[in-house]
Amino acid sequence: MREKFLRLEHWTSRVALVIACAMMLVAASLGMMQIITRFVLEIPVEWTEVLTRFSLIWMVFLAIPMAFRQGAMVCVDVLYRWSPPRIRRLLDWVVCLAATSLMCIIIWWGWDYALRGRVQTMAGLESLSMFWAYLAMPVGGVFSLLGIFANLLDPQRLELETAI
Secondary structure (H helix, E strand, C coil): CCCHHHHHHHHHHHHHHHHHHHHHHHHHHHHHHHHHHHHHCCCHHHHHHHHHHHHHHHHHHHHHHHHHCCCCCCCHHHHHHHHHHHHHHHHHHHHHHHHHHHHHHHHHHHHHHHHHHCCCCCCEEEEECHHHCCCCHHHHHHHHHHHHHHHHHHCCCHHHHHCC
């Protein structure tokens, strides 16, 4: 069961990271297009700014799960390094519970915001509902929960290994 969960999490985190990278590419491309159309052609295109913001929101919330999976969560490095193994495991559980609580709040309120934003449209893109921008919060939160639990089952601690 543990291995199946870790495989599922590995797959979902990779998918989320690929989409986050694509969103970064979209944001950079649209930002460049905005600069060219505004300052070179002097014909600004309003929708590029909105879509850039939209893609940055999705990029952040879909990249967070990989950070959680790699152990780049809230932690106190010095306390962790100086603690015996049993205390370290307790710290892992405390961090997991705190991060899980935060993600559950983000999922709950993100879904509420998304539902409330259904009637609101994006400035510059009146055909697109704000639901799609706010949906990044619960979607990223669900992916993050998988990364949090996977890190608890199979800690990677990549931030501690690269720290000085």
